[in-house]
Amino acid sequence: PWYSKAEQLFRVRGCLGEDPTEPFHSIPYAFKPVPDEPPIARARAELKSLGLHPASLPLGVDIEAWLKEGKTGWDAFPNTGQGKVDAQTGPLAAALADANIKLETGAHVGWLEVSPDGKSIAAIHYTQNGAQKTLSPKLVILSAGAVNSAVILLRSPSAGNGKTGGKGLANRSDQVGRNFMNHNSSAMLAIDPRRRNDSVYQKTLMLNDYYLSDGKGGKPLGNVQLLGKIDGNMLRANVKLAPKFALDFMAGHAVDWYLMCEDLPDPESRIMVDGKEIVMQWRRSNMQSLEGLTKVMRENFRACGYPIVLSRPFDKRTPSHQCGTVKMGNDPATAPLDPFCRAYDHRNLFVVDGGFLPTSAAVNPALSIAAQALRVADHIRKMELSA
Numbered sequence: 001p002w003y004s005k006a007e008q009l010f011r012v013r014g015c016l017g018e019d020p021t022e023p024f025h026s027i028p029y030a031f032k033p034v035p036d037e038p039p040i041a042r043a044r045a046e047l048k049s050l051g052l053h054p055a056s057l058p059l060g061v062d063i064e065a066w067l068k069e070g071k072t073g074w075d076a077f078p079n080t081g082q083g084k085v086d087a088q089t090g091p092l093a094a095a096l097a098d099a100n101i102k103l104e105t106g107a108h109v110g111w112l113e114v115s116p117d118g119k120s121i122a123a124i125h126y127t128q129n130g131a132q133k134t135l136s137p138k139l140v141i142l143s144a145g146a147v148n149s150a151v152i153l154l155r156s157p158s159a160g161n162g163k164t165g166g167k168g169l170a171n172r173s174d175q176v177g178r179n180f181m182n183h184n185s186s187a188m189l190a191i192d193p194r195r196r197n198d199s200v201y202q203k204t205l206m207l208n209d210y211y212l213s214d215g216k217g218g219k220p221l222g223n224v225q226l227l228g229k230i231d232g233n234m235l236r237a238n239v240k241l242a243p244k245f246a247l248d249f250m251a252g253h254a255v256d257w258y259l260m261c262e263d264l265p266d267p268e269s270r271i272m273v274d275g276k277e278i279v280m281q282w283r284r285s286n287m288q289s290l291e292g293l294t295k296v297m298r299e300n301f302r303a304c305g306y307p308i309v310l311s312r313p314f315d316k317r318t319p320s321h322q323c324g325t326v327k328m329g330n331d332p333a334t335a336p337l338d339p340f341c342r343a344y345d346h347r348n349l350f351v352v353d354g355g356f357l358p359t360s361a362a363v364n365p366a367l368s369i370a371a372q373a374l375r376v377a378d379h380i381r382k383m384e385l386s387a
């Protein structure tokens with residue numbers, strides 16, 4: 001039930017029954033999907049005419065509030081309003097309604113201190129407003145994101161390693177920081193110079209026809225979904241030499257898509273620390289899936305009547321779906337965390353963020369992370385807090 005509970009917490013809007021890869025849902029969506037604007041309704045019909053199965057993209061977006069705040073087509077930024085339901089407007093607001101929960105802001109965790117026997121975390125060391133502080137809670141839940149949780153663990157002294165260097169905490173398996181994954185993804189612009197795309201909020205479609213196989217019984221390729229609306233200024237950041245009016249024209253006549261493929265776990269794809277620096281050694285894998293998805297979608301959009309189809313892969317400057325650095329697993333020899341995200345090495349430490357994911361799948365990860373967080377919280381409540 002946890003994924004559905006996460007969808008409820010983030011007030012996700014969607015529609016069951018359209019996506020051929022849809023898993024079982026224990027609770028239907030509480031809100032109807034964000035409706036297609038006319039150019040996107042046309043794109044949906046065009047893809048359907050090819051025998052494909054475009055489906056409404058599940059969105060944690062309160063579209064009425066979003067459009068009231070501004071006619072903004074791009075949403076890949078922290079939203080200070082109520083339109084985009086993110087960690088702050090969704091779960092954090094719900095948590096802070098509980099009188100037992102206190103939020104400390106501006107606190108930067110540097111390292112964790114282990115107990116003399118090494119079996120538990122004795123203290124959290126952090127800075128706040130320039131002051132060094134410590135906290136010694138019964139349970140420690142580390143949720144600093146896949147990069148920073150690994151960094152905090154690697155920077156923490158373990159029994160044998162002194163304060164710098166060494167393997168850090170929760171790292172008997174030597175897997176902390178390893179298996180860093182992100183998605184292999186591309187932006188694809190399907191352009192028809194005869195038709196404008198005047199949508200304001202266009203991110204209402206996805207396509208999973210190539211998620212489980214390439215459509216011909218071959219290997220999986222990935223997920224396709226709409227991007228926020230690209231404008232000429234965004235194109236200019238990538239295409240320096242073209243005149244601005246040409247970029248505005250292209251953007252105004254494009255339907256903008258995001259192709260997303262799985263990055264596979266690789267122990268040599270790593271987050272490491274080097275003194276104060278964080279080193280990201282991202283070794284991408286499975287690029288052939290992205291090539292395959294790019295090829296088949298280019299053919300599809302051409303068949304839909306778009307004479308120009310442009311694509312560009314995202315590079316390592318946009319690791320927006322980072323995961324995998326503190327993976328969960330059944331064997332302490334190969335994974336730092338058990339399936340409830342408890343560190344095998346330290347009984348009172350849980351690491352609950354994108355780091356626990358053992359694989360990256362080929363979809364946006366936030367709800368899977370939230371679902372596991374709810375599952376782990378329920379486990380902690382039953383196992384640690386019930387007495």
Ligand SMILES: Cc1cc2nc3c(=O)[nH]c(=O)nc-3n(C[C@H](O)[C@H](O)[C@H](O)COP(=O)(O)OP(=O)(O)OC[C@H]3O[C@@H](n4cnc5c(N)ncnc54)[C@H](O)[C@@H]3O)c2cc1C
Nearest residue numbers: 076107108109143144145146148320353354364365366367
């Ligand atoms: C531009 C962009 C767009 C995205 N769009 C989507 C989307 O549409 N759908 C989707 O599913 N996913 C999306 N993602 C990915 C999604 O945001 C992440 O996968 C998700 O937030 C990861 O959750 P997390 O708990 O692992 O880490 P985070 O959400 O990054 O949380 C980590 C928190 O820890 C804090 N922190 C870090 N280090 C320290 C420290 N040393 N001390 C104290 N606090 C610390 C950070 O400030 C942060 O608040 C997007 C990401 C980006 C960047």
